[in-house]
Amino acid sequence: MSVLAYIESTKGIIKKNAFEIVSYSSALAKQLGIELIVLSINVDDNSELSKYGATRIVKVLNPELDNFDAKITGNVIAQVAKDINATHIVISSSVDSKYMAPLLTIDLEAGYLSNVVELPSNLNPFTVKRTSFTNKAFCDASIVSDIKIIGLSSNAFGIIENESTLSEEVYNPSLLQKNITLKSTEKISGKISIADADVVVSGGRGLKGPENWNLVEDLADTLGAATACSKPVSDMGWRPHSEHVGQTGKPVATNLYIAIGISGAIQHLAGINSSKVKVVINNDPEAPFFKAADYGVVGDAFDVVPRLNEKLKAFKAQNS
Amino acid sequence: MKILVCISHVPDTTSKINFSDDNKMFDNQGVQFVINPNDEFGLTRAMWFKEKQNATVDVINVGSSVTEPTLRKALAIGADKAIRIDSEPIDGFFVAKQISDYITSNPYDLIIAGRESIDYNGAMVPGLIAGLTKMNFITNCTNLEIENNFATLEREIDGGKEILTCNLPLIIGGQKGLVEESDLRIPNMRGIMQARQKPLDVIPCSDLDSKTKSIKFQKPAPREEVKLVSSDNLDQLIEMLHNEAKVL
Ligand SMILES: Cc1cc2nc3c(=O)[nH]c(=O)nc-3n(C[C@H](O)[C@H](O)[C@H](O)COP(=O)(O)OP(=O)(O)OC[C@H]3O[C@@H](n4cnc5c(N)ncnc54)[C@H](O)[C@@H]3O)c2cc1C
Numbered sequence: 047m048s049v050l051a052y053i054e055s056t057k058g059i060i061k062k063n064a065f066e067i068v069s070y071s072s073a074l075a076k077q078l079g080i081e082l083i084v085l086s087i088n089v090d091d092n093s094e095l096s097k098y099g100a101t102r103i104v105k106v107l108n109p110e111l112d113n114f115d116a117k118i119t120g121n122v123i124a125q126v127a128k129d130i131n132a133t134h135i136v137i138s139s140s141v142d143s144k145y146m147a148p149l150l151t152i153d154l155e156a157g158y159l160s161n162v163v164e165l166p167s168n169l170n171p172f173t174v175k176r177t178s179f180t181n182k183a184f185c186d187a188s189i190v191s192d193i194k195i196i197g198l199s200s201n202a203f204g205i206i207e208n209e210s211t212l213s214e215e216v217y218n219p220s221l222l223q224k225n226i227t228l229k230s231t232e233k234i235s236g237k238i239s240i241a242d243a244d245v246v247v248s249g250g251r252g253l254k255g256p257e258n259w260n261l262v263e264d265l266a267d268t269l270g271a272a273t274a275c276s277k278p279v280s281d282m283g284w285r286p287h288s289e290h291v292g293q294t295g296k297p298v299a300t301n302l303y304i305a306i307g308i309s310g311a312i313q314h315l316a317g318i319n320s321s322k323v324k325v326v327i328n329n330d331p332e333a334p335f336f337k338a339a340d341y342g343v344v345g346d347a348f349d350v351v352p353r354l355n356e357k358l359k360a361f362k363a364q365n366s
Numbered sequence: 367m368k369i370l371v372c373i374s375h376v377p378d379t380t381s382k383i384n385f386s387d388d389n390k391m392f393d394n395q396g397v398q399f400v401i402n403p404n405d406e407f408g409l410t411r412a413m414w415f416k417e418k419q420n421a422t423v424d425v426i427n428v429g430s431s432v433t434e435p436t437l438r439k440a441l442a443i444g445a446d447k448a449i450r451i452d453s454e455p456i457d458g459f460f461v462a463k464q465i466s467d468y469i470t471s472n473p474y475d476l477i478i479a480g481r482e483s484i485d486y487n488g489a490m491v492p493g494l495i496a497g498l499t500k501m502n503f504i505t506n507c508t509n510l511e512i513e514n515n516f517a518t519l520e521r522e523i524d525g526g527k528e529i530l531t532c533n534l535p536l537i538i539g540g541q542k543g544l545v546e547e548s549d550l551r552i553p554n555m556r557g558i559m560q561a562r563q564k565p566l567d568v569i570p571c572s573d574l575d576s577k578t579k580s581i582k583f584q585k586p587a588p589r590e591e592v593k594l595v596s597s598d599n600l601d602q603l604i605e606m607l608h609n610e611a612k613v614l
Pocket residue numbers: 249250251252253275276277278279290291292293294295306307308309310311312313314317327328329330333345346347348379403
């Protein structure tokens with residue numbers, strides 16, 4: 047019996063969410079009293095994972111797996127899982143992992159819960175807390191099948207340092223036939239994606255027009271943050287659709303979410319509620335967002351944001 | 367082309383979420399139910415296939431009789447037939463098993479489900495159906511064109527998008543982009559009248575297999591009051607974010 051943690055990579059580099067996956071899996075393995083095995087695909091150097099409790103890495107190296115295919119990748123994970131007799135499999139809630147997870151579930155005749163936010167509160171039946179109703183509620187749910195797949199919500203558990211020594215082995219899976227052809231990929235390059243970001247700076251209709259987005263971008267630059275926007279902002283074409291967050295847009299689960307000139311409609315909040323710390327800058331003290339925020343500044347964005355940016359720059363210069 | 371759209375019946379986005387006194391069940395008192403938004407985008411895309419490419423469009427729900435008004439709404443929007451698999455769903459696997467059993471004996475060229483439901487938020491039903499039936503599967507689908515049994519799709523990925531192609535039969539997890547909000551249709555009087563005459567088949571559920579169980583619900587703890595910082599004292603905000611919230 048073992049816990050299998052699947053970590054993602056892009057172009058040979060481990061994705062940042064891997065550290066949280068390994069931290070969680072290591073704690074889970076400890077709670078269950080079984081071994082943790084970490085699976086990486088096309089990552090040569092896995093040494094950084096040892097900082098978070100990884101001791102044994104199974105590496106799959108096969109250039110045919112460079113382009114993600116949910117069915118094929120899922121099946122590789124299933125092969126490894128069967129081989130090492132994994133009883134618990136931990137994956138992230140990235141777009142790719144959420145795509146792959148149900149296929150893996152069927153391959154292994156497993157049970158799967160997504161959006162999990164904590165370690166199990168009970169091992170028999172295996173019970174974990176997950177978010178539901180678009181973050182308006184939590185649900186304690188149990189997995190009743192023998193093999194259990196846990197989709198961990200990002201930034202829910204956090205990163206725990208736990209220096210260990212690593213051993214590595216290479217695994218050669220067989221690959222299923224490809225039925226889906228990838229024609230092209232378009233990535234907004236040079237920018238941090240909302241999914242990868244620790245900090246997101248988001249702007250709403252209160253910014254009046256696309257010409258004012260330098261306020262959002264400058265602040266994001268200072269913080270190393272991704273930029274996002276409310277739905278009407280992308281509907282009006284001020285910003286690309288890929289930046290639209292909320293219930294009908296992308297979910298945001300960052301450590302820090304800064305909302306500028308966003309009123310805080312329920313559909314917006316549904317998408318960003320699971321962010322840890324929310325800061326709201328709005329000139330209307332009655333804006334509903336203040337009820338959902340941790341910190342607030344009542345003021346004009348055009349006055350507050352540039353000054354905040356200057357102060358943050360000074361702070362960063364001092365603290366780096 | 368035969369299309370099946372999976373319809374999840376969910377509380378309207380603005381509903382207050384409450385649970386029964388023992389916290390074991392969702393309290394649907396005074397809650398307005400709607401077609402899951404991701405499914406509504408898919409249903410509208412299916413209507414375009416019907417109008418431009420002569421497709422037939424059926425809709426399916428796994429649920430008890432309370433979901434029938436939602437299925438009737440889908441018929442009023444233009445679906446040809448509705449199917450309800452009579453049961454109280456236990457989990458995503460249960461729902462997927464029912465739907466895959468149904469489509470194994472009633473094949474379709476294209477199955478459209480949503481990327482995620484806004485109640486259970488499992489993001490698993492379409493993928494589980496794909497796993498069970500071995501159909502091609504693409505989720506987070508923001509565009510779909512079909513020509514001669516061959517599909518071209520756009521999928522949203524972290525930080526961008528990709529274009530994919532594959533053969534039918536295919537199941538997708540759809541979302542906004544398949545059509546835009548402005549394309550969504552409000553049923554008109556004629557649609558509503560016609561919907562009453564259209565078939566709504568109720569079939570018994572096939573088995574009761576499930577892999578997970580929801581035990582207890584809980585609302586998030588009431589939040590602390592927001593800490594307001596004067597716009598003249600932004601240093602204090604930085605200090606709090608650094609020392610108290612520890613996010614800087
Ligand atoms: C089915 C459905 C799904 C939806 N999904 C989403 C979704 O996914 N995401 C989403 O964001 N919305 C969504 N919406 C829309 C949502 O209801 C709101 O309309 C939207 O979030 C409002 O955007 P906003 O806050 O940018 O604009 P507004 O509501 O117009 O708010 C602008 C805010 O800016 C403030 N402001 C104005 N001037 C200044 C200034 N100079 N300085 C500082 N503050 C200023 C105002 O006080 C106000 O609070 C959805 C709606 C529906 C019906």
